[in-house]
Amino acid sequence: xxxxxxxxxxxxxxxxxxxxxxxxxxxxxxxxxxxxxxxxxxxxxxxxxxxxxxxxxxxxxxxxxxxxxxxxxxxxxxxxxxxxxxxxxxxxxxxxxxxxxxxxxxxxxxxxxxxxxxxxxxxxxxxxxxxxxxxxxxxxxxxxxxxxxxxxxxxxxxxxxxxxxxxxxxxxxxxxxxxxxxxxxxxxxxxxxxxxxxxxxxxxxxxxxxxxxxxxxxxxxxxxxxxxxxxxxxxxxxxxxxxxxxxxxxxxxxxxxxxxxxxxxxxxxxxxxxxxxxxxxxxxxxxxxxxxxxxxxxxxxxxxxxxxxxxxxxxxxxxxxxxxx
Numbered sequence: 001x002x003x004x005x006x007x008x009x010x011x012x013x014x015x016x017x018x019x020x021x022x023x024x025x026x027x028x029x030x031x032x033x034x035x036x037x038x039x040x041x042x043x044x045x046x047x048x049x050x051x052x053x054x055x056x057x058x059x060x061x062x063x064x065x066x067x068x069x070x071x072x073x074x075x076x077x078x079x080x081x082x083x084x085x086x087x088x089x090x091x092x093x094x095x096x097x098x099x100x101x102x103x104x105x106x107x108x109x110x111x112x113x114x115x116x117x118x119x120x121x122x123x124x125x126x127x128x129x130x131x132x133x134x135x136x137x138x139x140x141x142x143x144x145x146x147x148x149x150x151x152x153x154x155x156x157x158x159x160x161x162x163x164x165x166x167x168x169x170x171x172x173x174x175x176x177x178x179x180x181x182x183x184x185x186x187x188x189x190x191x192x193x194x195x196x197x198x199x200x201x202x203x204x205x206x207x208x209x210x211x212x213x214x215x216x217x218x219x220x221x222x223x224x225x226x227x228x229x230x231x232x233x234x235x236x237x238x239x240x241x242x243x244x245x246x247x248x249x250x251x252x253x254x255x256x257x258x259x260x261x262x263x264x265x266x267x268x269x270x271x272x273x274x275x276x277x278x279x280x281x282x283x284x285x286x287x288x289x290x291x292x293x294x295x296x297x298x299x300x301x302x303x304x305x306x307x308x309x310x311x312x313x314x315x316x317x318x319x320x321x322x323x324x325x
Contacts, residue, residue: 023083023263023264023267024055024056024057024083025057026057026084027057027058027059027060027084028055028057028058028059028083028084028085028086029060029061029062029084029086030044030047030051030059030060030061030086030087030088030254031062031064031072031075031076031085031087031088032044032061032062032072033063033064033065033066033068033069033070033071033073033087033088033089033093034065034069034157034185034186035065035184035185035186035187036187037185037187038157038185038186038187038207039121039186039204039205039206039207039252039289040088040252041063042207042289043088043118043252043289043291044061044063044088045061046281046284047059047272048060048061050275050278050281051271051272054271054274054275055271065184065185066184068092068093068097068100068158068159068160068161068324069089069090069092069093069097070093070097070101070104070105072087072093073089073094073097073106073108074106076112076256076257077106077257077258078106078111078257079257080257081113081256081257081258081259081260083256083260083261083264083268085256085257086255086256087254087255087256088252088253088254089252089253089254090121090162090250090251090252090253091162091250091251091309092160092161092250093108094112094253094255094306094310095306095309095310096160096161096165096313096316096317097160098310098313098314099313099317099318100159100160100317100322100323100324101160101323101324102323102324108310109303109306109307109310110258111257112255112256112257112258113255113256113257113258113259113260113299114253114299114300114302114303114306115253115254115256115260115268115272115299115302116253116254116269116299116302117252117253117297117302117305118251118252118253118254118276118291118294119251119252119276119292119293120249120251120291120292120294121162121204121205121249121250121251121252121289121290122204122205122222122228122247122249122290122292123162123166123202123203123205123223123248123250124202124203124204124208124212124219124220124221124222124223124231124234125138125141125200125201125219125220125221125222125223126193126203126211126212126218126220127141127199127201127217127218127220128193128194129216129217129218130194130216131193131194131195131196132196132200135199135200135218135220136220137220137240138221138235138240138241139241139242141200141241142174142176145171145174145176145178146175146176149177150178150179151179152176152178152179152199153178153179153180153181153199153200154178154179154180154181154198154199154200154201154202155181155183155192155193155197155200156181156182156183156201156202157182157183157184157186157188157189158182158183158184158185159182159322159324160317160322160324161182162204162250163189163201163202163203164180164182164202164322165248165313165316165317165320165322166202166248167202168316168319168320168321168322169246169248169316169319169320170223170237170246170248172319172320173243173246178200181197181198186203186204189201189203190203190207190211194216201217202223202248204250205228205231205290205291206288206289206290206291208290209288209289209290212231219231219234220234220240221234221235221236221237221239221240221241222234222235222236222237223236223237223246223247223248223249224236224247224249225245225247228286228290228292229287229290230286230287230289230290251305252291253302254268254272265299269298269299273297276293276294
């Protein structure tokens with residue numbers, strides 16, 4: 001009886017011991033809302049490897065695409081806050097969508113825990129060098145659009161994505177009309193541009209840089225205040241189009257489910273900050289992706305950035321007239 005009682009006590013203690021095991025003690029999923037090959041996917045996979053080493057557990061990339069990233073966001077918003085599921089979010093999913101979608105199954109602030117911002121991501125205006133040889137400068141684009149209002153088309157990675165709103169904001173600033181053609185993610189939009197199905201693409205720099213360097217497309221204008229190191233020969237919209245002060249950038253960031261324990265949130269933030277500070281990782285961001293790494297930013301500070309951009313993007317959405325049911 002004593003032996004049996006001892007065994008029962010040991011077995012009863014096992015679940016408690018498992019619960020008290022230090023985090024993390026099993027694989028972690030970093031979920032994204034966009035297809036393989038998108039700028040988010042490129043960054044997710046690059047971040048997952050050093051993050052796995054830092055945490056001592058595999059970090060698995062899982063993309064659940066659709067609805068402008070809302071499918072993945074909704075999944076994470078309803079997940080247990082146990083530190084084993086995080087979302088690779090963007091200004092699109094967690095600022096733009098708040099005003100773009102008339103109905104969302106979650107609140108972009110209340111239903112998430114900001115963990116870490118990952119960098120500012122600019123858009124660049126590109127055109128196919130082979131299919132649209134006449135569109136060899138930003139001024140040529142503006143002139144063609146003024147000659148045929150609505151005659152030029154531009155691809156985006158989806159309704160309300162930063163690639164859509166960059167084009168809408170550009171058209172407003174330049175006083176022109178263009179036709180917006182949404183695709184489901186980066187690969188479809190890029191394929192359409194190269195095939196000549198659309199004229200232009202206000203793409204994110206990460207996936208666009210390789211296309212520009214290989215000569216597949218022309219970089220006509222950066223949507224940034226100054227030229228970026230990754231594309232030093234591509235002028236800004238102010239330089240190329242005379243649009244003084246025009247910019248269009250977004251950001252990437254990591255979010256957890258609501259009520260994520262502060263200890264887990266802060267550990268993730270600390271490890272990500274360390275990775276972003278590594279010289280090789282920063283070189284990859286700046287030179288290969290055109291992304292500006294953030295300075296030291298706490299989880300709370302990231303939350304303030306998100307709140308600020310919700311307000312800023314709401315005005316851009318309002319002016320563009322974009323809306324998704």
